[in-house]
Amino acid sequence: MNFSSRLRRIPFWSWVWFILGTLYFLLPLYATLDFSLQMERDVIGLKAYEKAFEDKDFIETFTYSNLLAIATIVMSIILIVPTAYWIRLRLPEARRIVEFLTLMPFVVPAIILVFGLIRIYSSSVMIPFTDIVLIPPLTNYKFGTNILVVAGYMVLAMPYMYRSVDTGMRTVDVLTLTEAAQSLGASWFTIITRIILPNIRAALLSGALLTFAIVVGEVTLASFLGIDAFGPYLFLLGQHRAYEPAALSFVSFILTWIAMGLIQLVTGGQGQTTGAH
Amino acid sequence: MAYLSISNVTKQFGDTVVVDNFNLDIEKGEFVSFLGPSGCGKTTTLRMVAGFEIPTSGKILLDGKDITDKAPNQRNVGMIFQSYALFPNMTVSQNIGFGLRVRKESEATIKQRVDEMVGLINLEKHANKYPYQLSGGQQQRVSLARALANRPQVLLLDEPLSALDAKIRVSLRAEIRAIQKSLGITAIFVTHDQEEALSISDRIVVMNVGEMEQVGTPFEIYNFPKTRFVANFVGSLNTSDAEVVDPAKGFVSVDGVKFTAAEGTENRKKGDKVKIAIRPERLSFASEHKKANVVDATIENITFLGSVVRIQVKIGNTKFNMDTFNNPFLELPRVGSKEQVTCSKEAVLVLDE
Ligand SMILES: Nc1ncnc2c1ncn2[C@@H]1O[C@H](COP(=O)(O)OP(=O)(O)OP(=O)(O)O)[C@@H](O)[C@H]1O
Ligand SMILES: [Mg+2]
Numbered sequence: 001m002n003f004s005s006r007l008r009r010i011p012f013w014s015w016v017w018f019i020l021g022t023l024y025f026l027l028p029l030y031a032t033l034d035f036s037l038q039m040e041r042d043v044i045g046l047k048a049y050e051k052a053f054e055d056k057d058f059i060e061t062f063t064y065s066n067l068l069a070i071a072t073i074v075m076s077i078i079l080i081v082p083t084a085y086w087i088r089l090r091l092p093e094a095r096r097i098v099e100f101l102t103l104m105p106f107v108v109p110a111i112i113l114v115f116g117l118i119r120i121y122s123s124s125v126m127i128p129f130t131d132i133v134l135i136p137p138l139t140n141y142k143f144g145t146n147i148l149v150v151a152g153y154m155v156l157a158m159p160y161m162y163r164s165v166d167t168g169m170r171t172v173d174v175l176t177l178t179e180a181a182q183s184l185g186a187s188w189f190t191i192i193t194r195i196i197l198p199n200i201r202a203a204l205l206s207g208a209l210l211t212f213a214i215v216v217g218e219v220t221l222a223s224f225l226g227i228d229a230f231g232p233y234l235f236l237l238g239q240h241r242a243y244e245p246a247a248l249s250f251v252s253f254i255l256t257w258i259a260m261g262l263i264q265l266v267t268g269g270q271g272q273t274t275g276a277h
Numbered sequence: 278m279a280y281l282s283i284s285n286v287t288k289q290f291g292d293t294v295v296v297d298n299f300n301l302d303i304e305k306g307e308f309v310s311f312l313g314p315s316g317c318g319k320t321t322t323l324r325m326v327a328g329f330e331i332p333t334s335g336k337i338l339l340d341g342k343d344i345t346d347k348a349p350n351q352r353n354v355g356m357i358f359q360s361y362a363l364f365p366n367m368t369v370s371q372n373i374g375f376g377l378r379v380r381k382e383s384e385a386t387i388k389q390r391v392d393e394m395v396g397l398i399n400l401e402k403h404a405n406k407y408p409y410q411l412s413g414g415q416q417q418r419v420s421l422a423r424a425l426a427n428r429p430q431v432l433l434l435d436e437p438l439s440a441l442d443a444k445i446r447v448s449l450r451a452e453i454r455a456i457q458k459s460l461g462i463t464a465i466f467v468t469h470d471q472e473e474a475l476s477i478s479d480r481i482v483v484m485n486v487g488e489m490e491q492v493g494t495p496f497e498i499y500n501f502p503k504t505r506f507v508a509n510f511v512g513s514l515n516t517s518d519a520e521v522v523d524p525a526k527g528f529v530s531v532d533g534v535k536f537t538a539a540e541g542t543e544n545r546k547k548g549d550k551v552k553i554a555i556r557p558e559r560l561s562f563a564s565e566h567k568k569a570n571v572v573d574a575t576i577e578n579i580t581f582l583g584s585v586v587r588i589q590v591k592i593g594n595t596k597f598n599m600d601t602f603n604n605p606f607l608e609l610p611r612v613g614s615k616e617q618v619t620c621s622k623e624a625v626l627v628l629d630e
Contacts, residue, residue, distance in 0.1 A: 176362040179329055180420075182349040183356035184376035184427060194375075198366040 029253060036246035048243035049251070055244075057233055062216075065230035068146070069215035072153040073208045076161045079154065081204075084165045085196055088174050102162040105155055110220040113155060117148050118224065145225055152221045157211040164210070168203025169196070202263070209259040217252070278341060280305040280463055281326070281431055286335030288321055295321050297487040299335070303431075306461040308454065310474040313484035314510070319467040322484075323433050326465065327356050339430055355424030357434040361416040363408040369419050370395065370404045376427040394422035397456060414445040421453065425460065432457065432464040438473065450477050471511045475499060483507045505628040508554045515557060515597040516628075521549040529553055529627060532593030534572050541627030552628045557587065559624035560599035562610075563617035570625065574618040576610050590618055 039048040052058060087095050105113070118139060125135040138144030174196065181191045197204070222229035238245040279302030288296040296318040303309050311319040324330040326337060328349035337345045344352050363372050373394050377387045395404050398418040408416055417437055424432060437453070438446040454477050457464050468474050474481050475495040483490040483498060483506070491503045502508035509516070519536070522528040524545050527538045536553060545551065563571045574590035574597075581587075586609065588599045599618065601607070610616050 172365060173360060173362065176358055176360055177364060179327075179349070180356065180358060180362035180423075181364075181375070181379075182329075183327055183352075183354060183433075184423070185350045185353075185379045186375075187350060187379075190379055195364055195366075199364070 029250070032246050032253075033250050036243055036250055039243040048247040052237075052244040052247045057228075058248075061228050061230040061233040064228060065216045065222075068149060068153065068229065069212045071146075071150045072157060072215050073211050075150060076154050076157055076207070076211060077204060080158070080161050080165050081197065081200075082192060084162060084169060085174065085192065088166075088169050089178060099162070099166075102158045105159055110152075110156060110218075111224075113152055114221050114224040117152055121148055139225070145227060149221060149225055149227055149229075152225075153211075153215050153218065156218065156221070157207075157214050160210040160214070161207040164203045164207030165200060168200030171203075172199045206263045209263060213256060213259070279303055280307075280340055282336075282338040283322070283326065284336050284338070286322070286325060286332045286337065288318070288325060288330060289333045295487055296325070296332075299489060301482060301489070301492065303463060303465070305463055308457055308464045308466065308477065308479045310466045310468055310478040310481045311484055312468055312471060312474040312481050312511070313490075314469060316486075317484045318487045319469075319484055320435055323435055323465060323467050326431065327354050327433050328352050353427065353430045355427060355429035355432045357417070357420050357424055357432070357437045359436045359439050361408070361413070361420045361440075363416055363419055363423070365408055368405050368407055369400060369411070372408070372419055373423045373426050375423065380427070390426050394426045397425070398422045398452075413441050414449055417441065417449065418452070421456070425456070425462070430463065432462050434464065434466045436467055436469070438468075439470075446473075453477070475511070481511075483510060485510075502554075502626065505552060505554070508626060508628060513557055513598065514554050515560075515595075516552050516554045517595040517597070519551050519553045519627075521545045521547055521551060523547065524549075527622065529625070531595060534593040536570050536572070536625050537622050538625040538627045539622035545627075554626040554628055555597065555620060555624050557598040557600040558585075559620050560590075560597060560618055561601065561620070563619040566619070568619045568624075569622045571617055571619045574616055576612050576614050576616060579609055579612060590616070592618065 036048045037044045037046070039045070039051070083098070087098055121135065121138040121144070122140075123137050124133045126132060127134050136144070138148050177195055177199070178191055181195050186194070217231050217234070218229070219231040219235050223232045223235075234245065234248060237248070281303040283299055283301045283303075286296060286299040287294065299318075299322055301309070311322060313319055321330060325332050328344070328347055328351075331346060335345070336343060339352070339354075364375065367375065370391050374387045374391045377390055382390075391404075395401055398421060400415060400418060400422075403411060403415065408419070411419065417440075420437075434453070438450055441449065450473060453466075466474075466477060475498070478495055480492060480494055481498045482492050485506050491498060491507045493501075498507060498511055502511060505516070508514050517531050519529040519531045521542055522530045522535065524542045524547060527540070527542050529536050529538055529542065529551065531553065538553065541551075561568075572592050574592045576588060577591050577596060578589040579586065580589075581603070584603050585600045586603050586607070588601065588609070590597050590599055597618075
């Protein structure tokens with residue numbers, strides 16, 4: 001069947017909905033772009049973009065948020081890959097419980113998470129009934145706050161990360177590959193790094209990009225923990241300026257699309273390698 | 278002392294006994310098959326040798342060392358899976374070299390051994406392909422090479438041919454056997470296909486719901502099955518209810534028709550109910566050559582099976598299948614005609630009811 005006859009088979013109403021849906025997404029995007037280009041009176045130009053990118057705060061907060069995102073992604077992978085792997089391998093009964101837990105960020109709003117974090121970690125955490133300090137007050141210094149932020153972001157990103165990883169593991173026969181590797185003498189570390197991770201790389205990438213999107217745009221956790229991240233910066237900018245936020249929104253749209261394209265590219269490549277004859 | 282010794286091994290999952298008091302000694306270089314119906318514990322036994330399951334009780338000794346509780350990656354045992362289990366992210370060469378790399382062999386050794394293995398399985402042209410670019414048979418050969426590259430002490434194969442089509446299955450099993458012989462490697466091969474087990478093995482262990490029914494060479498298993506289960510499971514078989522008439526002389530009666538058996542009646546009494554079993558190829562027409570047993574029969578049905586013609590005859594009230602080699606000059610009797618059918622004393626197996 002060739003492409004045009006396949007197109008013809010799609011019913012009329014499907015086309016209508018498809019076009020309406022596309023317009024729904026594209027019109028605001030177009031409006032944003034149009035607006036962002038009109039910073040100077042009567043001239044279409046990139047002034048708003050220049051201004052936005054020139055801002056020292058922009059560069060600082062954006063870099064900082066990127067670092068937070070990378071830390072979150074790395075820590076999430078270290079936490080979630082072995083967990084999802086172990087559940088598939090040895091604890092299939094625990095699967096539903098863990099899936100439910102990973103969905104908690106959808107049920108409990110970030111504001112509650114951040115207040116919980118502040119309440120517990122703004123004073124020392126003691127071993128119960130003793131004077132031994134287990135964790136010093138984390139909110140009192142920069143590094144401690146960063147740990148809290150990353151931990152919080154790991155929670156927020158968990159639904160996406162866990163699901164991506166778990167789906168990735170479903171496409172390869174994790175159990176048999178593990179046993180094959182074990183009988184060839186491989187240790188757990190070797191199996192995870194040389195067999196499991198490479199075979200779920202597409203899933204990891206999509207999880208990582210989603211995490212990235214969440215962390216870079218996040219406002220609640222960042223403002224309440226008082227860090228100079230990109231989310232709060234964008235929020236403030238939106239309250240005080242008109243054209244620059246539009247420019248940055250458009251840029252972030254484009255970045256997201258590039259990211260999606262990348263996921264498609266990598267996933268497409270892997271879809272091939274997993275299919276056997 | 279045997280090379281691989283499985284002694285008194287029992288495996289329970291919860292309350293279910295899946296392998297019950299399994300005892301087997303395997304010599305170095307021997308090819309042993311586990312044969313039995315689905316769910317009889319073949320895979321479980323194999324997995325205990327591989328280290329993926331730990332026996333509930335009993336011991337497994339390999340080359341004199343107790344490996345019962347050793348982790349799979351601490352034993353030098355190669356495993357071949359029905360689903361090939363090649364690493365999708367690695368090429369053929371990388372798959373084969375994986376175990377050597379894990380063992381931190383030098384790059385030169387790895388390269389040399391990988392080349393040797395790729396040659397062994399005749400996949401030189403495909404060494405740089407990924408598993409998804411290979412056919413099932415080729416993938417399974419890679420998996421064989423990958424297991425052999427580590428020079429394992431024992432090679433374990435769990436229904437390695439089940440996912441392949443009939444032609445490849447037959448040629449690959451011959452290839453596996455040839456490679457196993459040339460390397461002198463000790464192997465355990467799990468299958469539920471009796472023809473496969475008979476054609477490939479030095480010895481066969483016939484298993485039934487967790488227990489060993491009989492251990493022997495393919496010749497012994499086929500010709501002298503010790504239990505009714507073995508007789509039925511291996512090869513096709515005519516069975517019929519019978520009654521012992523004269524234990525000393527080996528006389529048994531099937532619906533009043535007398536048969537003489539070479540053995541199996543000595544320890545029974547007159548009037549004991551037994552089963553007799555006769556392989557279809559042991560029966561023939563008495564007109565050609567008379568043997569110890571000659572009985573009257575009615576021709577019921579004739580089926581042409583290619584190299585063999587299967588004739589169904591009725592002896593007393595029981596239907597028996599009789600196989601004769603096809604021969605264009607053979608004169609086949611008419612359906613409904615009465616003929617005399619013969620077999621030797623040894624062909625009549627007396628089994629417990
Ligand atoms: N991990 C397990 N937990 C509980 N029961 C199990 C487990 N593994 C196997 N069993 C049970 O043990 C019995 C034997 O299983 P096994 O896989 O050894 O059979 P098999 O002879 O290899 O059969 P097949 O020819 O179908 O592969 C089966 O009834 C199976 O359900
Ligand atoms: Mg099995």
